[in-house]
Amino acid sequence: LDSVAMEAAQARLDSLTKPPGSLGKLETVAKQAAGITGEAMPDLSRKAVVVMAGDHGVCEEGVSAFPPEVTPQMVLNFLNGGAAVNVLARQAGADVVCVDVGVNAKLEHPKLVSRKIRYGTANIAREAAMSRAEATAAVRVGYEIVSEMVAKGTRVFATGEMGIGNTTPSAAILIALGGLSPEQAVGRGTGIDDARLRHKRGVIERALQANEVDQDDALDVLAKLGGLEIAGLVGVILGAAAHRALVVIDGFISSAAALVASRMAPLSVSYMIASHMSLEQGHHGMLEAIGLSPMIHMDMRLGEGTGAVLSFHFLDAASNIMREMATFESAGVTQG
Amino acid sequence: LDSVAMEAAQARLDSLTKPPGSLGKLETVAKQAAGITGEAMPDLSRKAVVVMAGDHGVCEEGVSAFPPEVTPQMVLNFLNGGAAVNVLARQAGADVVCVDVGVNAKLEHPKLVSRKIRYGTANIAREAAMSRAEATAAVRVGYEIVSEMVAKGTRVFATGEMGIGNTTPSAAILIALGGLSPEQAVGRGTGIDDARLRHKRGVIERALQANEVDQDDALDVLAKLGGLEIAGLVGVILGAAAHRALVVIDGFISSAAALVASRMAPLSVSYMIASHMSLEQGHHGMLEAIGLSPMIHMDMRLGEGTGAVLSFHFLDAASNIMREMATFESAGVTQG
Structure with a gap:
């Protein structure tokens, strides 16, 4: 700095x-x-939220309250401007850029940024989510998108994501990199009951056994535990830091990307701003592991970048x- | 409701x-x-912050980092649009209404709402801040201003205040009505050091001894421990509740008014929205005593209504x- x-x-x-x-x-x-x-x-008026979308093979284990077809459905909702993140971005005067980095469906839309690396990850309860090369490629997608946007004048980024099941890989990454226990790290995501929560913890424990990750190699953790949208956001964060732009971190999944980025490039933390404290129970420990303190406590747990976009208001306030x-x-x- | x-x-x-x-x-x-x-x-677009200003006789005990002449100086700053609350209100599209309910100086300005009840309170370390009749009159000022504004279309209010020394009466009210100890309730205000903090606690203990308050009579507590701007804000809150308007509560001093209002009219709490958690140490216990949970955690401790006005953005977001x-x-x- x-x-x-x-x-x-x-x-x-x-x-x-x-x-x-x-x-x-x-x-x-x-x-x-x-x-x-x-x-x-600085003039912080040019802002955007980058929403990375990807699917998760681990959904076949029944870890989410929503079925996987919701991922492409919600991508179309983002592209048509009807999701919560669109509403809040309009209010904030920010662009929404939606990127297919790994949705398990063919998607076409004039506004979609199509950079699919593969059709969803493999099931981490059995095998690696993706190869190291695929993880690197997904990180590069985020990095390149941010590079292009910075060249066109965007100076503030928010991280957003969509991917049914993605609190599962995020919790697995938190356990692997942050050293939390499954009891601390694994929460209810979009809203599962007690029985499903116990099952989800078991699935994540199996994923950590099936994938022998090297916790000193954040890219290894990212590739083996997934997901593609998390890898894309790692690229967004590293791209923002490389280009001296601000990057506002959303909730639990975005923070998993921030945790990976912080281990790959510790100086990147100086470019991060934590937005909100999610209701997802592992989020507090995740932000502590990165070294961030959030501004908003509203018990939100939606993702998409909603908390990050809400806090754009505070950047404008600081500027004013x-x-x-x-x-x-x-x-x-x-x-x- | x-x-x-x-x-x-x-x-x-x-x-x-x-x-x-x-x-x-x-x-x-x-x-x-x-x-x-x-x-x-509902259409929540018509919003305003009511900034009540008053002075405090207890300043002669040396409880604040700033001298009392800053109160009228800051009132003029509000009226000229240069204070933090003005900047944040412009961003939020909200009106700023500044009311002299008890400043210890003659003030004239075309935009000032002049409703002075008296030139500052008496020194609570020795005697009652004001008479019961004066407290009632100050409450009525806030109530009437809100009534007029509701009639003209305002549906959302924020509480704001200015009064050098006013964390002292607020802490005294918190001890009397909320049952906290001086160690829990008394904090650093605008920024006093350890020695001054110990002194301030002693002054507040003297105030509680000099004024035998009836803790079941919130108006008695308000009159004896002060201040005039706090009483004015009690009126703002009760007026909002009476006219079915929303009232967003700012930090420590505003919350002292909310605590008094909640004891005078318990149903008024349903009309309150807590904005932020102040760095002032007693604020957490104060909000708990009222039964409110704040949205913003930004370590702010300025007052003026700044935290409340910042959170207007969330009301717009909810509406959108x-x-x-x-x-x-x-x-x-x-x-x-």
Whole structure:
């Protein structure tokens, strides 16, 4: 991060008519944005959420409350503007970019970014989700999309995803990389009952036995435990960091991608902003493992990027505070 | 609350393309807004923050990091649009109404709502902040202002305040009504050091000894421990509840007003929405005493209504979700 720009941002923040630091994370984010972009008051208006979609072979074990055909159905919903993330992105003035990186269906739509690596992952309860080459290719998809968007002016990204069953690979990654127990890491996803939750934990334990992952090799963990949309988001995060853009991390699945990215490139964490604390029970431990602290506590558990897009408002707020607030001097207010 | 409107809102929420309840507090707020207004999809676009300003005699004990002349200086800053709350209100499309209910200075400005009850409170470390009649009059100021604004179309209010020293009466109220200890309730306000914090606790203990409050009489507590802007906000909250408007509660001082209102009229809590968890240490216990759970965790501690105005975005989001999201039927998505 650019320490000169951060010092300039801090000096500006301390000149404004408020006790030093009293706007909390609005100030932290303003300073972080300066460090990332190298500008004391960067223009953060060009924002986008990248929604990566992929399917999961492990769904055949019955780990989700929804059937797998919902993945392509929801992709079409994103493309037609009817999903929650579309509504919130419109409100935030952000673009929605929907990417098929691994949906288990043929999908065609003029707005779809078709970068399918394979038709869903293999069942991790029995074998590796994908090959190391496929994982690398999926990461590259995210990286390249962000590179193109940065070239066209986008400076703030949110991570979004769709993939029925994807809390299962996310929890498996959390156990492998974050060292949590299955009891801590595995939650109810879109809403399964107690019996199905016990079953899901068993499936994840089988996945960790079937796949001998090297926990010091995050790409190995990613390839063996999946999924393709998580790999795509790892690329989004690494691409944002490489191009000095901000990347706002959504909920549990996005944070699994952030955890992988943080192990592949520890400096990438400085480019991340945690948006919300999901109701999914492993999310708290996941964010702690990355070293992030979320801004929104609304018991959301939808994914898609909804929490990340909601917190775009705070980035705009930080930007407006920097530009529009009076200083102690200009307003004639006594400093404490 | 209107249970028919709430059921209609719930049915709508459950028809949208997302797992039931997965948008968390966005859904809770949508349903609460229906219950308050009696409309399944109310128009929440007309919003305002009412900033009540008053001074505190207890400042002569040296409890704040800022001198008392900052209160009128900041009121002028609000009126000229340069404070943090102005910036955030512009972003939210909300009006800022600034009310002098007890500033210890003559203030004139074309935009100021001048409803001064007295020039600051008395020093609570020695005597009652104000008489019971003055407290009632200050409550009436808030109630009347909200009544007039509702008549002109405002349906969502945020509580805001300015008054150097006002974490001191707020903590005293929390101890008296919420049963917390001074160690739990008294915090650093705008930023005092350890020695001053110990001193502030001692001042508040003296205030509780000097004023024998009847903890079953919230108006008695309000009058004896103060302040005038807190009393004004009690009126804002009660006025919103009486007129079926939503009222978003800001941080520690606003929550002290909400705590008083909740004891004077327990049903008023149904009309409140907690915005953020302040860094001020007593705020958590204060919200628990009222029965509220905040949405934003950003370590803010500025007051003015800044946290409440920031969370207006979530009310708009809830409203947009209700209006714009596709249903399972319209989007052809399989229900779980």
